[in-house]
Amino acid sequence: MxxxxxxxxxxxxxxxxxxxxxxxxxxxxxxxxxxxxxxxxxxxxxxxxxxxxxxxxxxxxxxxxxxxxxxxxxxxxxxxxxxxxxxxxxxxxxxxxxxxxxxxxxxxxxxxxxxxxxxxxxSGPLTAPAAHPARGKAHLRPGYVRISVRGEPVEIFYEEAGAGPDVLLLHTAGADARQYHELMADPALASRCRLVAFDLPGHGRSGLLPGVVPGGYSLTTDQYATAVLAVIDALGLVSPVVSGSSMGGEICLELAHRAPHALGGVIACEASDRVPGRKVPWAKHPAVNESTFVPEWVYGLMAPQSPERCRREVWWGYSQGGFGTFAGDIDFYSGDWDGRERVGEIDTSRCPVIMMTGEYDYSCTPAMSAATARKIPGAVFWPMPDLGHFPMAENPPLFAEHFAAALDRLGIP
The missing domain is CATH 3.30.1050.10 (SCP2 sterol-binding domain)
Structure with a gap:
């Protein structure tokens, strides 16, 4: 052309x-x-x-x-x-x-x-496979649990489905646990493990962070790791496998280093030891509509082959985030998080590490994830064809195949 x-x-x-x-x-x-x-x-x-x-x-x-x-x-x-x-x-x-x-x-x-x-x-309309029908949500068991943040109580919303070994799912920056609804409805996954997803403090349906003024939120590595471990304790999860994408994948690596005794392994998606270049002033700019810019900033990270319905739902979810929530999470994702000196110390004999990254993720590319996995003795990495930065939400059935393979590697029956 x-x-x-x-x-x-x-x-x-x-x-x-x-x-x-x-x-x-x-x-x-x-x-x-x-x-x-x-x-x-x-x-x-x-x-x-x-x-x-x-x-x-x-x-x-x-x-x-x-x-x-x-x-x-x-x-x-x-x-x-x-x-x-x-x-x-x-x-x-x-x-x-x-x-x-x-x-x-x-x-x-x-x-x-x-x-x-x-x-x-x-070039003509994209000829894509027929989208899978949306699964219902009747299977979800919702609830609230209280954790302490800086000595103050915060009500955390969570949902669970299935039964078996505990698997904790972490959402992406500026989002919430709704990203996992369809994955949690997968009958094969729900038959082999208890899937639990929660909204971080100040996200979705969880309570606001105490002492944080509007526009003042900025996530740090320590705050994030402490919150996840507090939820594990409050819910009584037993050696859970922890999985997340994007910033959720990064914190998986931190948790494997920081608290291997508390986990049964991690499945870190769309993650590497450092992801520069994603902080942008327009995400919290007074002259830019946050509810249109933020979803556009992340929309292109998905694979074009992913079902349009799912990609639109990701866009819509990002249009609903609270003021400054996405930007505050990116302070961690592309700022405070730096595992370059720590990931090599992860002991995969105590906490196995699986890493997977979608080929269309241009924020954290498969090459970046593979390079990080090579630093972690015993870590396993593979790329995910036809997927992008939000694999669990943009194409749940395709991601479920990779997720099941990761559970196999971790010995989840």
Whole structure:
């Protein structure tokens, strides 16, 4: 593909945008012009009062990449890091935003949808396997348990399903335990273990952190590890296997180092000993709508093959987070957490370590996870094809296969 697509496909692309109900809803009240530049050619898209309009001559910002990289992006199934422009910005040399980065952050949801429609106009709709039907939630057993945080009581919401050895599931930054609802409904998993998921303090349905003023939350490694261990104790979990993705995967590694006596092993997904580059000022910026930017910042981390219904639910869940919750968690995920000097000390004879990372995760790539696993004597790592950063939520049936294999490795019958 060359920049000829700007001539042959641009008109169809614009009409696809004009007819799209989702774009119409996302663009409500927006007035902006942005460009998409491939080498020396630029396509402009304009919106006025939420309606697709004649673009202004001077765009607010331009997304720039080499034509070869845009060609990868517009493939029906793009390669990892090319599925979303935020991924290209992070991992593709030369990809950049020219002009107002603030305007880009303010309109990231519109940009993403326009680019998705461009892929459809140029390459046709993605032919994906039929999505699995959503499983019900009647199997979940909810409850509250009280833990102490800095000497103050906090009510922690949890849910459980199944029976057998204890498995504790940790949600991702700015999210809550709803991410695990469908995995916990998997009959094969529920028949072999007791699956327990909880909302961290100040997340989802758990109580607010004591003494933290609005906007003042910032998670540290010690706070996180202490909270998880307190929940294990309060729920009476016996040598649980602890599993989490993203920041939940990172804390799994910390717990394996800090408290191997309390665990039956860890399954650390989308984790490495250090993940730089994910702190961004727009996640808590007064001129940026947090409920649209934060879900867009994470949406592209999922695999394009994952069912659309599941990807939309991840987006929607991230649109519901409390003010500054995501940014405060990222203070840990891409800031305070640094296991480079500690992961090599993990004793896998006391606490086995399984690591798995989705191939479409451009935040913590499979190569980063593999490098960390090599530092941990006895750790086991494998990549997960066709999955991204939220495997348990974006494609639960596919992730369940990997999760079952990890339980096998840990000797969970």
């Amino acid at each position: 060359t920049t000829a697509w700007l001539d042959t496909d641009l008109a169809r692309w614009v009409e696809t945008c004009r007819d799209d109900r989702e774009l119409s809803g996302l663009a409500a009240a927006a007035t902006v012009t942005f460009g998409i530049r491939a080498d020396d050619r630029t396509a402009l898209f304009g919106f006025h009062g939420g309606e697709l309009a004649e673009p202004a001559d001077d765009p607010d910002f331009v997304l720039v990449a080499a034509d070869a990289d845009w060609s990868e992006f517009f493939q029906p199934v793009p390669p990892p890091a090319h599925q979303n422009f935020f991924g290209m910005l992070m991992r593709v040399p030369g990809a950049r935003v020219e002009g107002s980065e603030l305007a880009m952050a303010q309109h990231a949801h519109i940009v993403r949808r326009v680019l998705e429609l461009g892929r459809e106009a140029i």
